Amino acid sequence: MDEERARLDPRKVLYPLVDLETIDGHLSDWVREYRTHADLHVEYPDGFDPILIRPDGREVDTWRQDYPYDSLLRRHEYDPTKRALQIELLKLQAWAKSTGARLVVIFEGRDAAGKGSSIKRFIQHLNPREIRVVALNKPNRQERTSWYFQRYVAHLPSAGEIVLFDRSWYNRATVEPVMGYCTDEEYELFLKQAPMFEHMLVDDGIILVKFWFSVSRAEQLTRFVIRDVDPVRRWKLSPHDLASLDRWDAYTKAKEAMFAATHTPWAPWTVVNGNGKRLARIEAMRFVLSQVPYDNKNEELVGRPDPLIVGPPFLSSTRTIPDR
Incomplete structure (x- = not known):
């Protein structure tokens, strides 16, 4: 059960590069302090809906969780x-x-x-x-x-x-x-x-x-x-x-x-x-x-x-x- 909860922890899904040992307590506290842990930014690849970009340039693709398709509508x-x-x-x-x-x-x-x-x-x-x-x-x-x-x-x-x-x-x-x-x-x-x-x-x-x-x-x-x-x-x-x-x-x-x-x-x-x-x-x-x-x-x-x-x-x- 603990392994399953860890796998579904949105902090781990979202930001694998973050040092999670420094994050404790509520997710709301973590959101307020996330800038001290990761250099994230937003892009508009088609001038439309924004996406979140990790420090290594990859898109944060948490939309895949519980989604029935492998890609989003273009x-x-x-x-x-x-x-x-x-x-x-x-x-x-x-x-x-x-x-x-x-x-x-x-x-x-x-x-x-x-x-x-x-x-x-x-x-x-x-x-x-x-x-x-x-x-x-x-x-x-x-x-x-x-x-x-x-x-x-x-x-x-x-x-x-x-x-x-x-x-x-x-x-x-x-x-x-x-x-x-x-x-x-x-x-x-x-x-x-x-x-x-x-x-x-x-x-x-x-x-x-x-x-x-x-x-x-x-x-x-x-x-x-x-x-x-x-x-x-x-x-x-x-x-x-x-x-x-x-x-x-x-x-x-x-x-x-x-x-x-x-x-x-x-x-x-x-x-x-x-x-x-x-x-x-x-x-x-x-x-x-x-x-x-x-x-x-x-x-x-x-x-x-x-x-x-x-x-x-x-x-x-x-x-x-x-x-x-």
Whole structure:
């Protein structure tokens, strides 16, 4: 077991040149001090997604951990596919406007799993008048003393609208219990009420898609270090991100409990393997398009989402309150 844990230690996977004997304690502490151990830098090989480079010039390829393919999607494949699917999204948006349909897409997942970059590609060419991205700040005093779901109800779509939630009411199932921002009673009440709340939304005609973007522990660490190394991305690295590194197992327990309680026939979860950002974006788009009966759909282009990248969650038979 100790050998297996050592093999999976993201510090060893990520930085084999680092003197690990000098690194003790939490991963978050190590990230703060990594510059004293290794000369790492960021490159943009195709002017696009950044990669982390070791002192010997080799790429840090932690994306391989838990990824089903031997290579990442190349830009010459990605760009035309993305454009074609974005055209389909425009058809979906036009259909929603003409029919009064309402679509909600929830983007949840671990920090740095690719939620924000996927949302950016979703909305890139859509009419901003009929689409909204909702990313709520901490609740204010009035919101804290209201029914938990109330602040989210205010942002639900009207006829013809698409709303993307960059994190959602599921904060109460993951971040809040893990970080100690809610009581055990509030957490348990949420897991009881969320399926009922979503049943009401679907019964009222809202099309609801729930994504969980997954990322391996080593790849998450790489992305955090990229944020710290790259000056234009440093603002993305928050104290919360660093704290989450030390609560990986607690987040895993919270995620599994959330799936067990809220993966329902009317509002199922779809897990996206986010280790390869480009393919994750493509397959998330493809999944949404496959779920909506919009007019003039190019069925051959949309096809079926890659089952190695998107699919239902693995459901645990047990549920416990996450450790804090």
